[in-house]
Amino acid sequence: MTPQHSEPTDDEHQVVPFRPRGLRATGAAWRRPQPPGSPVDALAKYEGGEERDETYRHRMLVNLAALAFTIVLALAGVWLALHIADLRKKQDCLFSGRRNCAPIDVNTLER
Secondary structure: OOOOOOOOOHHHOOOOOOOOOOOOOOOOOOOOOOOOOOOOOOHHHHOOOOHHHHHHHHHHHHHHHHHHHHHHHHHHHHHHHHHHHHHHHHHHHHHOOOOOOOOOOHHHHHO
């Protein structure tokens, strides 16, 4: 048995219009109230002019200082990681009961 469906006609559909709150009973078209002025101040005060070159130079110097600090910090981190790994190797050697874990280079002592 197949279900019987009738084709919908335009009379069966009804569109209910959305009316926001505060709409007058007269049915006038709803409009969003426009603010009296622009919500954003004029952008002319951000245009730099003569100060632009000075602030650009200052920003570049600050960026270079930050880059130098980052490089120094990265190098210190690498040195610290290598130093800790070397100490761990020596400690593992000593804990295993071996001797001569930190050999002394005789060539450097003769000078």
